[in-house]
Each structure stands twice: as C-alpha cells, then as structure tokens.
Amino acid sequence: MSEVTYYIKIFIAISVLVNPIEGIPLFLTKTGNLSRDQKISIAKKTSVAVFIILTVSLYLGRYLLELFGIGIPAFTLAGGIIIFLISLDMILGKSKSGDKEIPDDPGQNPADIAVVPLALPLLAGPGAISGMILYGSKSNGLEGDIFLTIIALLVSMFVLISLITASRMEKTLNQTGINVLTKVSGLLIAAIAVQLVFSGLQQMIPSLNNP
Template sequence: MDKHGEGITGYIKVFIAIFVLVNPLEGIPFFLNNTRGMSTDQKNAIAKKTSTAVLFILIFSFFLGKYVLTLFGISTGAFTLAGGIIIFLISLSMVLGKSNQSDKSIPGDNQSSGSDFAIVPLAIPLLAGPGPISSMILYGGGTTNVWQLLVIPLIAFAVSVAVYFSLKAAVPLELKLKKTGVDVLTKVTGILISAIAVEMIHTGLLQLFPILGK
C-alpha cells in the first residue's frame, strides 16, 4: 500500500474508494426484483447472506487474491472482461423484466433455491465485482506493516455492514414504491448497470489488447 494509505485520512480514502466501487445502492433494485413474495424475515436473511458474502470476497481478495490469479494465470484484464460480460447479462435481464420467481415463499424455508441469487450474482459480481476485488488485491499486495493488515479488513467489514443496511432499507422502500415503482426503478437501474458493464468490457479489452487503444 502506498503513502496515500498511511494515516487516518488515507484509510478514510480507502473506505470511500471501496464503498463507491461496491456501491450498495446499485444492488437494491435487483434485490427488490428478486425478493418479491418473500417475508420481511426472508429478505433480511438474504441481505445478511449477501453482506457476509461481500465481506468474505473482499477479505479473501485482500489476502489471497493475487495468488489465485497467478495460480490460474488470470490477468486483471481477463477478470475485468469476464465480470463485465456477466454484469451485462444481469442488466439485460433487469431491463427485460426477467426474474427468478420460483420457490421464493415456501413457509419456514429461508434457504430455498429462491435465495441462491444472494451470493451469485448479487454479492459477486454485481456488488463485489472486478473493481472492488482488483482494488483489494492491489491493497493487499502493497501492505507494508501489520497495522495495514488489520485496518483494511476492518474497512471491508464496514463496507459489508453498509451493504447489509442498504439492502435492509430496501424493504420499506418497496412498500412505498409498490410493484410499478419497483419495476421502473429496476429497469432504469438495469440500463445504468449495462452502461457500467460496457465500460468494464471496454477496459478489459484494452488491458488484454493495448493496440485497440491506439
């Protein structure tokens, strides 16, 4: 981690950077679109599952990410390109109004197949995507002392808490927006996410084929 990561101000910058990249608000429309028919307890359980997954992904990337990419010979460009394609497909389903409605409201079953989206694709790659993962890998590779090894994971925890409360806040938001409002919000967000995905694909292609940028 370079000099900008030293001191309280530096760590605040790291938190802001990771928070903006994760962007919990981006996941709200997708969360609402895929939790219709579920009880509040089920929705809160999925919010907890997603935030826990985000925390695990960020910390794993910080400590072991660079070794995993090296082990499999995966470049940052390839990782970014793959993530962009996946996110684009997700955004396409949001715009077209497709969602997984099956097995979501089975009484007493909070672990039904309807909650599978909590980890994939909500936690990864929608929230903890190539951007946050790449940043955590870079922070992990640039650590210079034990203090940084302790603080950066705490920052990841703070971001995951923000994810949890953002998704939890979506429950009362759904009551105010109702079905039509959620549909509109989902489609608009889907268009925005598709634009982000295209940028990721573009970045990945430039990293893989620098000649395209000339």
C-alpha cells in the same frame, strides 16, 4: 481522478451490482409469516454473509488469478462481459429475484434463506464477486485493501437497512418503482461493464491506446 473519487466510484459500482432493492420482493415473500424480530435477524445474517463473500473475494481473488495464471487484462475483459450480461437482464426486466427462478422448499426453515438464496447468489452474485476480485487485484497495497474492506462493510450495511425497511420501501415504491430503480441500476452497470471491457482490450491490445 483523485483517490477519494476513485473509491466513491468503486462503492457506487459494488452497490449497484449488489442492488439490495431488487432483493426486497423475495425477502418479503420468504419472510411474510415471520415476526419483525425474526425478519431483522435474517436481515442481519444476510448482510454479514454479503460482507464475508465480498471480503473473501477481495482477499483471495487475486491469489486465485495467480494460481490459474489469469492476467488482469483477461479477467477485466471477462468480468466486464459477465457484468454486461447481468445488466441486460436487469434492463430487460429479467429480475434475478423472481420466485420462478428460486423454487419453494416446504421443508426449508425460513431463517435458512439468509445465506442461500438471499446473500448468494441473489445479492453477492457473480457480478459483485467479479467486481471485488477486479478492484482487489488493482489495489495499491494495504491502504487500498483497507478502503475496499470499508466499501464492502458499507455495502453490507446498505443491504441491512434495505431489508429491515423492506415493507416500508415496498409500500413507498411499490413493484413498479422497484422495477424502475432496477432498470436504472442496470443502465449504470452496463456503462461500468463497457468501461471494463474497453479497459481490458486496451491492456491486451496496446495499439488501441494510439488512435
């Protein structure tokens, strides 16, 4: 696998883990009474928060693994299991953006939703954080870190564009279209998760490499 292909694969993986399309219904519900300028402001804050969460996970994650003595194979296996469980929720229709899971707070300033719950845990949730820590731990030095930072930036821009165009996308896709895209993303995430689990097992049990 070429280096370019490798980083494209990572970009796709983190993008489907963040999955900003699924956050559109919640964003529209929480910002329904706001002006377009206010919605754009919240979208910008959310994308910045997502970028910060992903980059912090990238740069601090590896040190946390070292601090707690967690090996890469073990984290790869655990991360794969977590991501697989997330993919099952997406495939089975248990949306992470459902309003039932995020109760309304009458006293909450609508602008406050940019970080919680939009950026965290809705978009940059456990799956995306685990993915960034995992890929960061496998980085080949400064060059790899730079590419991963660029990927985090591109994903956050994807979030920004998705939220700014949320109303138009909902009209185009409607809820059924969003659900279909979410299930397809779930299948992709499941495939990534299975690969991570198998990779972790191969590293922990070398004999699996010799059928």
